[in-house]
Amino acid sequence: MCHSQAPSSFVVDPATQQLIERAHNLNIDLVWDRGPLCEYAHKGQGGAAGLCCFRCQMGPCTLGGATGKNRGACGATADVIAARDLVRRIAGGAASHAEHARAAAKTLKGVADGTITDYDIKDHAKLHALYTGLGCTGMNEALAVAEATLNDLGRDEGTPAWLNYKANSERKQTWAGLGILPTGAGAEISEAMHRTTMGVDGDMVHLATDALKLGLVDGYCGMHPATNIQDVLFGTPSVKFAKAGLTVIDRNKINLVITGHEPILSEKIVDAVEEYNSSHSLKINVVGMCCTGNETLMRKGVNPAGSMLQQELAIVTGAVEAMVADVQCIVPNVQRVAEKFHTKIITTNPHAKIAGVPPENHIEFKTEQAGAIARQIVQIAADNYSNRAASRVTIPAVPPRDIVAGFSVEQIVGALTPLNPGNPLKPLIDNIVANNIRGIVGIVGCVTPRDTYGYRHVTLTKRLLEQNILVVGTGCWAHVAGQYGFLTADPAYPHVGAGLKAVLSAIAQANNLPALPACLHMGSCVDNCRIEDVLNAVAGYLNVKISQLPVAASAPEFITEKAVAIGTWAVDLGLFTHIGGQPYISGSSNLVGVLTDAVEGLTGGKFYVETDPEKAAETIINKVNEKRLALGLSI
Numbered sequence: 001m002c003h004s005q006a007p008s009s010f011v012v013d014p015a016t017q018q019l020i021e022r023a024h025n026l027n028i029d030l031v032w033d034r035g036p037l038c039e040y041a042h043k044g045q046g047g048a049a050g051l052c053c054f055r056c057q058m059g060p061c062t063l064g065g066a067t068g069k070n071r072g073a074c075g076a077t078a079d080v081i082a083a084r085d086l087v088r089r090i091a092g093g094a095a096s097h098a099e100h101a102r103a104a105a106k107t108l109k110g111v112a113d114g115t116i117t118d119y120d121i122k123d124h125a126k127l128h129a130l131y132t133g134l135g136c137t138g139m140n141e142a143l144a145v146a147e148a149t150l151n152d153l154g155r156d157e158g159t160p161a162w163l164n165y166k167a168n169s170e171r172k173q174t175w176a177g178l179g180i181l182p183t184g185a186g187a188e189i190s191e192a193m194h195r196t197t198m199g200v201d202g203d204m205v206h207l208a209t210d211a212l213k214l215g216l217v218d219g220y221c222g223m224h225p226a227t228n229i230q231d232v233l234f235g236t237p238s239v240k241f242a243k244a245g246l247t248v249i250d251r252n253k254i255n256l257v258i259t260g261h262e263p264i265l266s267e268k269i270v271d272a273v274e275e276y277n278s279s280h281s282l283k284i285n286v287v288g289m290c291c292t293g294n295e296t297l298m299r300k301g302v303n304p305a306g307s308m309l310q311q312e313l314a315i316v317t318g319a320v321e322a323m324v325a326d327v328q329c330i331v332p333n334v335q336r337v338a339e340k341f342h343t344k345i346i347t348t349n350p351h352a353k354i355a356g357v358p359p360e361n362h363i364e365f366k367t368e369q370a371g372a373i374a375r376q377i378v379q380i381a382a383d384n385y386s387n388r389a390a391s392r393v394t395i396p397a398v399p400p401r402d403i404v405a406g407f408s409v410e411q412i413v414g415a416l417t418p419l420n421p422g423n424p425l426k427p428l429i430d431n432i433v434a435n436n437i438r439g440i441v442g443i444v445g446c447v448t449p450r451d452t453y454g455y456r457h458v459t460l461t462k463r464l465l466e467q468n469i470l471v472v473g474t475g476c477w478a479h480v481a482g483q484y485g486f487l488t489a490d491p492a493y494p495h496v497g498a499g500l501k502a503v504l505s506a507i508a509q510a511n512n513l514p515a516l517p518a519c520l521h522m523g524s525c526v527d528n529c530r531i532e533d534v535l536n537a538v539a540g541y542l543n544v545k546i547s548q549l550p551v552a553a554s555a556p557e558f559i560t561e562k563a564v565a566i567g568t569w570a571v572d573l574g575l576f577t578h579i580g581g582q583p584y585i586s587g588s589s590n591l592v593g594v595l596t597d598a599v600e601g602l603t604g605g606k607f608y609v610e611t612d613p614e615k616a617a618e619t620i621i622n623k624v625n626e627k628r629l630a631l632g633l634s635i
């Protein structure tokens with residue numbers, strides 16, 4: 001790890017520390033040991049600054065301090081090189097979410113036309129709402145919603161039906177005025193790749209507007225359809241009680257880890273485990289990691305074992321019989337670690353193989369045979385138990401945390417309803433106006449190996465809670481938050497300011513619960529779209545723009561291209577958007593200026609870059625206060 005900012009005493013989760021030590025004792029290298037490879041990053045040069053271009057064979061061209069050059073061979077400036085690369089990374093993130101949406105929509109389509117029989121519709125009310133909201137016609141609602149979604153992915157004219165449905169009218173007008181309304185995912189991502197090849201778009205500002213457009217592709221061709229269709233197929237999340245942390249892995253059971261992002265397979269694996277357990281005395285313990293872990297926690301209450309950074313550590317326990325991977329954020333090194341133990345890595349997606357995984361352990365998932373494939377995988381885990389060496393099992397004696405999750409918008413409204421059945425949003429708004437809730441911040445995204453595990457997430461969350469800012473969150477933040485205790489329903493509400501504590505206590509009491517967690521876990525990365533639904537409701541209630549609300553977004557430990565795409569969508573929405581590091585563009589001060597300043601005049605939102613969570617907290621709190629004052633609210 002390079003340059004940790006955390007005090008040496010800072011620990012999110014002692015089990016993580018102990019398993020890191022265990023790995024090192026076994027000469028197993030982990031993500032913290034291998035990277036970041038930051039020699040040049042520290043000097044602010046080369047690729048880390050967005051100044052290396054590989055777009056054609058006249059290069060590679062490296063500008064800036066490393067070479068003293070200010071133009072590439074073709075004449076491209078630092079501004080153009082950095083902007084092109086940023087556009088490509090946002091396109092990569094948007095593509096990830098668009099493919100997630102495609103998988104969900106194709107499953108729904110198969111259910112609707114009868115070619116897929118292993119799934120059914122779980123939330124008919126939501127299906128009907130989507131059908132109406134998307135302006136669908138025809139007798140078969142599921143088929144119409146699936147086709148509208150697939151049409152959006154393939155659309156090359158007009159705006160996505162999902163954008164028309166989910167974005168508020170003020171935003172749509174603003175985006176239309178800026179000329180950034182997208183067509184469909186395929187066309188926009190393809191065009192982004194085209195315009196960023198050598199000799200096409202050589203205007204940084206023009207490229208930056210494409211970045212904003214791709215943020216909308218991410219939101220409305222990716223996150224919204226993926227999340228909502230999954231709700232239709234698997235149920236809209238409601239409150240779930242579970243345990244969090246690596247020590248949910250149980251030495252007395254067969255352990256099966258599900259990891260990745262798309263819950264289509266993992267939903268079936270959880271069912272197959274239940275079926276297996278009903279007829280076997282030695283039970284299977286299925287636990288989740290990464291965003292697949294968040295998805296199965298939110299809908300099925302599956303215990304989350306940890307974040308993207310902890311995947312290798314789960315295997316280091318020596319007690320994992322199988323780790324089943326779908327797509328995204330699965331570190332390929334899991335196979336190298338698995339080879340030191342008996343663990344089988346099972347890859348399942350036709351587009352996502354890992355070198356070293358034996359061919360028989362690449363079990364391609366097909367929705368038409370979902371149940372049978374899930375049962376096959378579960379049996380592999382069960383059969384592998386006999387290969388476990390008891391002497392190599394190390395599960396730290398650190399109890400997992402009790403957590404509460406499952407806060408979909410519907411669940412939040414449901415929890416507020418007993419306070420005001422006729423107008424459930426009113427208690428929330430009244431408390432914001434009265435400054436019991438100073439504001440709302442969504443902390444989202446990944447975990448970084450650039451700092452002590454979870455330091456930025458925990459520090460920022462703590463500081464915001466202390467100032468009565470309601471923290472909602474998703475992604476790997478939620479794993480860290482769960483392991484640290486922010487998702488535990490503790491009536492003492494540690495770290496929570498008095499005003500927010502009173503509000504959370506009142507909601508808990510109205511729902512006959514001893515307490516609510518300090519922070520609300522809203523799901524996986526694609527579930528960030530749920531936060532927009534909340535913002536639209538609050539902005540609509542107060543009749544103001546989202547950019548006027550005392551709210552902000554933060555990804556203090558972002559690492560993935562998806563996080564850059566989500567952040568850009570947040571800026572499109574008008575949010576003050578904190579990110580915990582330069583997204584490899586620092587070599588272009590002009591591009592940095594556009595994204596951290598000028599863009600505010602266009603969308604009302606902007607990026608704010610800060611690695612230090614203490615400083616970030618201070619700035620975010622000041623921003624929230626500024627917005628309160630502008631609305632005439634006290635601070």
Ligand code: SF4
Pocket residue numbers: 053054055056057058059060061071072073074075076081197198199
């Ligand atoms: S596109 Fe231009 S800057 Fe990039 S490698 Fe080719 S010549 Fe160099």
Ligand code: SF4
Pocket residue numbers: 290291307308328329444445446447474475476477525559560562563
């Ligand atoms: S939060 Fe980031 S690292 Fe974690 S699973 Fe999602 S995209 Fe991957």
